[in-house]
Amino acid sequence: MAAKNRSNLYLYLALVCFVGILAIFVVDGYLGVYDTAYITFGEREQKIEAYSWQEPWVKEQGYGIGTSWGEAVYFRYKIDNRTFSTYEAGVEASVWKSGVNIMQLLDESVSVVPFKAVTVDWKLRAEDLGEAGLGAGESREYTVRIRRGEVERKIVVSYYVPVPGYPEKVPPPSVPVTEPVR
Amino acid sequence: MRIYILYGFGILLCVSGVGYLAAEYIKNLSEPGKLACLALTTAMFGLFGKYFDERGW
Numbered sequence: 455m456a457a458k459n460r461s462n463l464y465l466y467l468a469l470v471c472f473v474g475i476l477a478i479f480v481v482d483g484y485l486g487v488y489d490t491a492y493i494t495f496g497e498r499e500q501k502i503e504a505y506s507w508q509e510p511w512v513k514e515q516g517y518g519i520g521t522s523w524g525e526a527v528y529f530r531y532k533i534d535n536r537t538f539s540t541y542e543a544g545v546e547a548s549v550w551k552s553g554v555n556i557m558q559l560l561d562e563s564v565s566v567v568p569f570k571a572v573t574v575d576w577k578l579r580a581e582d583l584g585e586a587g588l589g590a591g592e593s594r595e596y597t598v599r600i601r602r603g604e605v606e607r608k609i610v611v612s613y614y615v616p617v618p619g620y621p622e623k624v625p626p627p628s629v630p631v632t633e634p635v636r
Numbered sequence: 637m638r639i640y641i642l643y644g645f646g647i648l649l650c651v652s653g654v655g656y657l658a659a660e661y662i663k664n665l666s667e668p669g670k671l672a673c674l675a676l677t678t679a680m681f682g683l684f685g686k687y688f689d690e691r692g693w
Contacts, residue, residue: 461690464683471680475673479661482669508664 485536487566489602491609492530495521504534507607516597516608523588523613527578529559531600535566542566543603547576549583550597556583559598580613591617 488504502517521527535541547560560576578598580587588594593614600607662670 461687464687464690468680468683468687471676471683474676475680478669478672478676479665482665483661486666 488534490532494528516610518610520612523615524580530575532573534571538568546601548599588615590615
């Protein structure tokens with residue numbers, strides 16, 4: 455009887471260890487400093503979740519968005535501190551083109567108390583980039599780099615000018631249309 | 637006999653599935669979390685071993 459109770463105790467302890475592993479998965483996944491970006495252009499808001507930054511293609515190439523030239527792009531960057539100490543860091547946002555820093559959008563220090571979030575925002579306007587406008591059908595890409603302490607996030611903004619649709623009145627052909635010779 | 641083969645196949649799939657999920661999830665854990673998980677996993681297998689040992693397996 456005592457041996458059976460002891461063997462059951464081993465089983466219960468093993469199950470407690472298993473529950474402990476699951477609890478670590480949940481708690482460790484929740485704790486940490488997380489950042490979420492909200493990008494608004496046109497009438498749409500795009501949310502880049504904290505886990506999206508971990509995607510291999512986002513890490514390598516940056517998160518891509520596209521908008522028409524002349525359209526302002528509004529950024530909101532939320533820093534969620536889920537730790538037991540105050541999080542302090544400098545947040546910088548800048549625009550890069552071909553590895554050259556074109557413009558500084560934001561440079562400020564943030565201090566986030568435990569289990570609270572802080573949001574910083576800035577705006578990117580195409581006319582502030584100091585480059586010539588685009589022709590119809592052309593596009594141009596810029597990288598918005600967000601640096602928070604040691605962490606860097608990249609968002610690739612692709613500007614384009616849409617090709618106009620069909621003309622309202624079709625111009626007459628300059629040469630007479632003839633039947634093809636067979 | 638066939639039912640035991642099915643049981644074995646099911647258990648194998650469950651273990652490999654849980655193992656895959658754990659391997660994916662553990663990448664996002666912090667270093668102390670990984671260490672604690674390792675210690676608990678070791679203890680869990682040790683205790684399972686003792687349990688089956690006590691039962692005479």
